[in-house]
Amino acid sequence: MIKVVNLHKRYRHLHVLKGISTEIQQGEVVCIIGPSGSGKSTFLRCINLLEKPSEGHIYIENIDVTDHSRINVNEVRAEVGMVFQRFNLFPHLTALENITIAPVKVRGLSTEEAQDRAYKLLERVGLRHKADAYPEQLSGGQQQRIAIARALAMKPKALLFDEPTSALDPEMIQEVLDVMKDLAHEGMTMVVVTHEMGFAREVAKRVLFMDDGQILEEGTPQAIFSTPKNERTKQFLSKIL
Amino acid sequence: MKLKVTLIFVVAFLLCLAVSGTVLCEPVSEITTLTITSDPEGADIYLNGQKLDQQTPLTLENLQPGQEIELVLRKPPLYKKSIPKKVTVKPGKNNVFIPIPETWYYYMWLYLPTLLKAAGMTLFLTIIAVFNGIIIGTFTGIFRVVHNKLLNTIAGIYVDFTRGTPLLVQIFMIHFGTPPIIGHLLGTGNPVPINPFVSALLALSINSGAYVAEIIRAGIQSIDVGQMEAARSLGMTYRQAMRFIILPQALKRVIPPLGNEFIAMLKDSSLVSVIGMEELVRRAQVIITRTYRPTETWIEVGLIFLIMTLPFTRLVAYLERRLKTSD
Ligand SMILES: Nc1ncnc2c1ncn2[C@@H]1O[C@H](COP(=O)(O)OP(=O)(O)OP(=O)(O)O)[C@@H](O)[C@H]1O
Numbered sequence A: 001m002i003k004v005v006n007l008h009k010r011y012r013h014l015h016v017l018k019g020i021s022t023e024i025q026q027g028e029v030v031c032i033i034g035p036s037g038s039g040k041s042t043f044l045r046c047i048n049l050l051e052k053p054s055e056g057h058i059y060i061e062n063i064d065v066t067d068h069s070r071i072n073v074n075e076v077r078a079e080v081g082m083v084f085q086r087f088n089l090f091p092h093l094t095a096l097e098n099i100t101i102a103p104v105k106v107r108g109l110s111t112e113e114a115q116d117r118a119y120k121l122l123e124r125v126g127l128r129h130k131a132d133a134y135p136e137q138l139s140g141g142q143q144q145r146i147a148i149a150r151a152l153a154m155k156p157k158a159l160l161f162d163e164p165t166s167a168l169d170p171e172m173i174q175e176v177l178d179v180m181k182d183l184a185h186e187g188m189t190m191v192v193v194t195h196e197m198g199f200a201r202e203v204a205k206r207v208l209f210m211d212d213g214q215i216l217e218e219g220t221p222q223a224i225f226s227t228p229k230n231e232r233t234k235q236f237l238s239k240i241l
Numbered sequence B: 001m002k003l004k005v006t007l008i009f010v011v012a013f014l015l016c017l018a019v020s021g022t023v024l025c026e027p028v029s030e031i032t033t034l035t036i037t038s039d040p041e042g043a044d045i046y047l048n049g050q051k052l053d054q055q056t057p058l059t060l061e062n063l064q065p066g067q068e069i070e071l072v073l074r075k076p077p078l079y080k081k082s083i084p085k086k087v088t089v090k091p092g093k094n095n096v097f098i099p100i101p102e103t104w105y106y107y108m109w110l111y112l113p114t115l116l117k118a119a120g121m122t123l124f125l126t127i128i129a130v131f132n133g134i135i136i137g138t139f140t141g142i143f144r145v146v147h148n149k150l151l152n153t154i155a156g157i158y159v160d161f162t163r164g165t166p167l168l169v170q171i172f173m174i175h176f177g178t179p180p181i182i183g184h185l186l187g188t189g190n191p192v193p194i195n196p197f198v199s200a201l202l203a204l205s206i207n208s209g210a211y212v213a214e215i216i217r218a219g220i221q222s223i224d225v226g227q228m229e230a231a232r233s234l235g236m237t238y239r240q241a242m243r244f245i246i247l248p249q250a251l252k253r254v255i256p257p258l259g260n261e262f263i264a265m266l267k268d269s270s271l272v273s274v275i276g277m278e279e280l281v282r283r284a285q286v287i288i289t290r291t292y293r294p295t296e297t298w299i300e301v302g303l304i305f306l307i308m309t310l311p312f313t314r315l316v317a318y319l320e321r322r323l324k325t326s327d
């Protein structure tokens, strides 16, 4: 579904991603862990082209999205949803409008169609009653659930999560993780940067350990968390567990 | 005998004269009047503290010779009350002239309508200039942030040039600098003078545009980059993200600074007085050349500016407070 081949990203003199290659299957949930600054966010942002890769190829359903002569960047982004650490809801729009705006403006849905879809999604994240609330009136956990609904409204082929729970108060983490688990069980393809080991163990098929712009180790959650092979992975895990 | 007759005639004549004198002249000299005149006329008259129904000039007739009276004149609101004048009524005709001193605000009041009209022109100039400025500035501000080198550069040069040179110089450039160019372009070589109103409006609009552009740019850039990323991640184009996500949020934030720009322009527009544009300051200068009252007039002009800016200053402060609580 998503295939990354020898991906490099440089900011001027800073070499952030140093040759990442991996493949994510349809319906697979992949968690990425790694120390701060290792390039996890940059990797995600490259996948939906928020950052332009410096080198290498990314294939989404066998289409090379790094080939700018042939693809429309906006269409690619519409197919790959993203959930941010700090939610990034649109503060001037209600929860419902946050969800409907992209389907209407990008997909060309009618307002009614988009709202139908949005209400179903609100139901799914348990916030049907907050449709008319503005982001500032919602708790962090509620905002993040709306943000997930907003991404889902585009019916994306895959969803990318960049530390979706690390800006949340502890008591709100679970409600967001529950929504994500539901998604995983429904077969959504997900790439999740997270340090929630419980979540990774429960739903991830694979865990990637990134450090210094490279994937140093990958395997099942069991393998990575219980019997890490790489020294750096061990070090990292001993610090966060 | 002849002499005797002549003498009798002379005596008779004299007698007759004397009699006629007492009969004809005596009643006239017995009416005592007091005529009150003043500068200016039309003042209220207070006689021994009692206000009379009539105003100056006035002739009073029901007076007794030897009567002592005190006169005070008033002509509000432009004049002070006159110094009390004691008059001892003499038999016959009396005349009294009383000058009424002007109040300190005499000239301020006298020219208030003229100055207010000129203030209207100042306000009008400012409104049009800021309106144009908002149109120019919105485009320029957006041109400064879009990913287009050419637009960035053009907008950058305009903003830097306008903000980096005095408004006074810009006014001179347009009013005195462009006529020869227009003449040259028309091929005649003769400078084509520009109406001061047109020059003023042009200069102020161009100037305002640059400042508004900076306000718009700052407003756009004050929006969290996460907003653009979220919009793009949903497949919106840069234009769509700008239009539906960034600009609506930026708009709210630029309203208070735009209010400040309006206040600044209201004050700075006075510079167009140098090219003879008849606004508040220019009008005041003209008035002063007539009245030689610079102190009162400039105080008045200052007050008029203050009264015009104060409501906006308050409004901006209110909007800023409201914005802070909603953020
Ligand atoms: N736009 C940018 N310009 C320059 N350097 C950048 C930019 N974005 C990221 N970097 C650098 O790239 C490196 C990797 O950043 P990235 O955000 O991908 O790390 P991360 O693994 O997500 O870290 P964290 O866990 O703190 O989120 C960092 O050193 C960061 O400073």
Ligand SMILES: [Mg+2]
Pocket: A040, A041, A042, A162
């Ligand atoms: Mg990150």
